[in-house]
Amino acid sequence: MASEKSHTRITVQDVSIGYTSKKKEIIIAEKINFSSTKGELIALVGPNGIGKSTLIRTLTGIEKPISGSIKVSEVEIKSLSPAALASQISVVLTETPASKNLTVYELIALGRQPYTNWLGVLTQEDKTAVNNAIAITETTDLQHKKCFELSDGELQRVLIARALAQDTPIIILDEPTSHLDLYHRAYVLKLLKRLTKTEGKTILFSTHEIGIALTLVDKMLVLQKDTVSFDTPTALAKQGVFNTLFPSNTIDFDIETMQFRVNN
Amino acid sequence: MLALLTIVAFFINVSLGSVYIPFQEVASGLLTGATEKTAWNLILFEYRIPKAITAITAGGGLAISGLLMQTVFRNPLAGPFVLGLSSGASLGVALLILGAGAFGGIFGMLLGNSWSLVIAAALGSFLVLIAVLAMTIKVKDTMAILIIGLMFGSVTAAVVGVLSYFSSAEQLQQYIFWSLGSLGNQSWTGIFILVSCFIAGLIIALATSKSLNALLLGENYAKSMGINIKKQTLFIIIATSILAGSITAFAGPIAFVGLAVPHLTRQIIKSSNHLVLIPAVTLMGAILLLVCDTIAQIPFSEYSLPINAITSIIGAPVVIWLLIRKRKLLF
Numbered sequence: 129m130a131s132e133k134s135h136t137r138i139t140v141q142d143v144s145i146g147y148t149s150k151k152k153e154i155i156i157a158e159k160i161n162f163s164s165t166k167g168e169l170i171a172l173v174g175p176n177g178i179g180k181s182t183l184i185r186t187l188t189g190i191e192k193p194i195s196g197s198i199k200v201s202e203v204e205i206k207s208l209s210p211a212a213l214a215s216q217i218s219v220v221l222t223e224t225p226a227s228k229n230l231t232v233y234e235l236i237a238l239g240r241q242p243y244t245n246w247l248g249v250l251t252q253e254d255k256t257a258v259n260n261a262i263a264i265t266e267t268t269d270l271q272h273k274k275c276f277e278l279s280d281g282e283l284q285r286v287l288i289a290r291a292l293a294q295d296t297p298i299i300i301l302d303e304p305t306s307h308l309d310l311y312h313r314a315y316v317l318k319l320l321k322r323l324t325k326t327e328g329k330t331i332l333f334s335t336h337e338i339g340i341a342l343t344l345v346d347k348m349l350v351l352q353k354d355t356v357s358f359d360t361p362t363a364l365a366k367q368g369v370f371n372t373l374f375p376s377n378t379i380d381f382d383i384e385t386m387q388f389r390v391n392n
Numbered sequence: 393m394l395a396l397l398t399i400v401a402f403f404i405n406v407s408l409g410s411v412y413i414p415f416q417e418v419a420s421g422l423l424t425g426a427t428e429k430t431a432w433n434l435i436l437f438e439y440r441i442p443k444a445i446t447a448i449t450a451g452g453g454l455a456i457s458g459l460l461m462q463t464v465f466r467n468p469l470a471g472p473f474v475l476g477l478s479s480g481a482s483l484g485v486a487l488l489i490l491g492a493g494a495f496g497g498i499f500g501m502l503l504g505n506s507w508s509l510v511i512a513a514a515l516g517s518f519l520v521l522i523a524v525l526a527m528t529i530k531v532k533d534t535m536a537i538l539i540i541g542l543m544f545g546s547v548t549a550a551v552v553g554v555l556s557y558f559s560s561a562e563q564l565q566q567y568i569f570w571s572l573g574s575l576g577n578q579s580w581t582g583i584f585i586l587v588s589c590f591i592a593g594l595i596i597a598l599a600t601s602k603s604l605n606a607l608l609l610g611e612n613y614a615k616s617m618g619i620n621i622k623k624q625t626l627f628i629i630i631a632t633s634i635l636a637g638s639i640t641a642f643a644g645p646i647a648f649v650g651l652a653v654p655h656l657t658r659q660i661i662k663s664s665n666h667l668v669l670i671p672a673v674t675l676m677g678a679i680l681l682l683v684c685d686t687i688a689q690i691p692f693s694e695y696s697l698p699i700n701a702i703t704s705i706i707g708a709p710v711v712i713w714l715l716i717r718k719r720k721l722l723f
Contacts, residue, residue: 190612214618221616226466227608230664241606241617247667248602294617 136202137297137330138187139163143196145179145186153194156182160196162349162358164332166297169324171341172334174351175374180334181222183351184302187332188219200298214242218294220287220301228276232286235275236261239293261292264327265319281312288319292327299323301333305340313337317344338370342386361386394675398448401682405447406440409689439576442583446575447685448678449590450643451653453635455677456597456670458650459657460632463604463666464625465528469538471651472636475524476544477517478647481640482571483548484516485509489567490555510585514637520544521629573644573700575685582642589638594674596631600624601666608664646681646700648707653677655714680706 144158156179164170172180185191187198189205198205200216208216218239225235239261240254250258262268265285270278278286284304291299304320305313317337321344323329332349335341341348342361350357350369357369364370370381370388380389407418413432421427421436454472461470461477472478488509524544528537556564578586603624606614615621639646654669657676661668684702 185612188616190615209618210615210620211618214616217616219613219616221610221612223610223612225608225613226610227463227664229658230608231662234664235609238605238609238613238617241602241619244602246599246602248605248665249667 136163136165137168137200138332139197139199139202140187141197141199143186143198144194145182145191146194147182147191148194155194157351157356158194160349160351160356162347164330164347166330167324167328168330168346169321169344170330170332170347170349171338171345172332172349172351173336173338173341173373178351178353180351181302184219184300184332184334188217188300189213211242214294214296216296217298217300218291218296220284220291220299220304222302222306224283225275225287228274230275231271232267232273232275232278233258233262233271235286236267236271236289236293239290239295242294257295258293261289264292264323265289280307281309281315284308284312284316285319288316292323297328298330298332301331303334303336305335305337314340317341321345338373339388394672394679398675398678398682401679401686402444402448405444405682405686406436408686409435409440411435442578442580443576443685444682445583446578446586446643447681449586450575450639450646451649451677451679451681451684452674453590453593453639453677454646454649455653455657455673455680456594457632457635458652459654459666459669459673460597460600460604460628461650462654463607464525464628464632465537466607466610467537468655469651471648472517472632472640473645473647473650474538475541476520476548477632477636478640478645479545479548480516480518480520481513481637482516482645483520483551484512484514484637485570485641486548486552486555486567487516488512489570490552490559490563507585510589510638510641513641514589514633517637517640518629518633521633525625525629570644572698573646575643575681575699578642586638586642589634593631593635593638594670596627596634597670598667600627600631601670604628604666605664644700647704648711649677649681649703652707652710652714653680656680656710659714 140160140162143160144155145160146153146155148154160183172183174180182191186193200208205213237250237254237258240250240257241248244250244254262271265288267285267289270282270286275283288304304316308316317340320331320333324331345361347358348361348364350364350373352373357364357367359367365383365386373381378391380391382389403418406422407413407415413435417427417432418436421433427433427436457477458471461472461475462468524537524540527540531537531540556567603614603619606617606619611621636650653676654673657669657673661672663669684706685699688697688699688702690696
């Protein structure tokens with residue numbers, strides 16, 4: 129699809145994020161600019177408390193930006209109805225499902241909600257999409273288990289499958305690798321990478337796993353106290369962005385090996 | 393299968409009572425509308441059948457409202473009784489019955505009209521539910537919400553206490569009988585009101601089942617799937633208040649049905665889809681309350697116990713048993 133290729137999937141211009149408390153606006157981060165096209169894997173990194181989660185909540189429409197414009201497939205998200213937005217962006221949040229009694233299949237099938245009728249009945253097409261999502265995320269063996277029987281790693285895969293079943297061009301994940309062991313962290317990130325390549329998804333995820341992210345992602349959005357940078361990992365490394373990410377008396381960045389080192 | 397059980401429970405419930413009526417006669421009475429003796433006819437159609445219908449709607453309705461609240465509050469311990477909904481309804485009724493003494497005038501004129509009782513109770517539970525929900529926005533902790541519900545209960549009790557101090561013995565007696573809970577003594581008009589409220593509540597509940605399913609993942613996920621949370625929550629609250637309010641108005645506060653039935657149903661039905669769960673809890677609730685009522689009459693004796701006592705005696709151990717067996721209530 130030539131026309132789709134030239135279009136940007138998500139465009140963020142001059143966005144400030146934060147929250148209003150007692151009629152006072154508290155800005156957490158400002159001047160956020162980036163855009164992304166089909167099939168890109170983007171990592172959102174930055175120290176704790178810099179506003180990664182708030183940015184994710186803003187991008188997914190859960191919260192409103194203080195200022196600036198966020199466009200999905202060239203349409204301002206403010207002007208999209210919740211249902212229309214739900215067919216553009218799907219999310220994987222840090223919160224675990226409220227009900228642990230759901231079976232894996234039921235949970236994944238909930239991703240079809242934007243497409244089902246008012247009673248939420250699954251059509252054959254919905255079932256195909258759900259089974260497809262299950263196959264891609266290798267959760268076939270889990271589908272009849274209940275959520276409380278899953279390990280953290282399995283649950284994360286199931287939540288990703290749900291987002292896939294929602295069949296949106298964009299998937300946004302908030303710290304998909306937290307609580308996971310090294311193998312599962314790598315597994316989840318490789319799965320995301322695969323989804324961008326084989327399914328053409330545009331995926332943005334926040335993470336503290338900068339090490340693995342550096343080797344896998346196409347672009348990185350780095351939130352720092354005063355600056356926001358967006359580029360490929362190598363370009364960011366050359367600009368010296370990673371050197372200022374953490375206090376240098378504790379952590380150094382080595383541009384030769386593209387790795388962070390703890391100073392002793 | 394649950395539907396069949398309901399019919400059986402209905403039949404048994406109608407057959408048993410202080411006066412012995414042979415099974416064949418009950419069956420012919422139900423099918424053709426006539427029995428051998430006019431006295432039996434009277435007992436069946438003016439007493440037992442209305443009572444059984446009340447039991448079905450009350451049990452089913454309370455169970456639905458319990459299910460809806462457990463999902464909306466994402467809390468397995470939620471229920472119309474626990475969250476103070478029944479207290480709110482009681483407050484509405486107390487204001488209506490006892491307030492007639494304290495304030496006189498307009499209140500007195502409204503008395504005796506069963507619609508006004510329903511409206512007062514539904515409004516009472518609606519207000520409590522709105523208040524509790526408003527607080528849950530501030531307080532995310534589920535324990536705190538339950539405590540808030542309990543506090544509403546005590547406030548209601550206190551207001552009722554103050555009101556009863558000012559009202560006449562007759563009004564007080566009327567209120568106390570109401571608060572003990574009773575399925576019997578319903579007129580066919582009353583039944584008509586109750587059943588219409590029940591059907592309205594059931595339809596709204598079924599219509600929100602898609603949003604309820606989305607809410608199982610949590611509010612933010614539901615939002616991300618295109619659910620208009622505010623609007624849907626309002627509908628769910630309206631359904632719950634209509635159900636809990638109208639039932640409380642007619643049958644008095646009935647404990648534990650709303651809390652225990654959804655959990656019992658989840659033991660049998662292996663689905664979290666509300667489109668399946670809502671009809672299932674309705675039938676389960678109906679069966680449970682029919683059984684409770686049958687026990688309350690103490691078959692073949694002249695005594696009958698308040699229904700609220702029976703549901704508590706059965707309900708409380710059930711909840712405890714579920715907690716011990718699973719160590720954690722899931723919803």
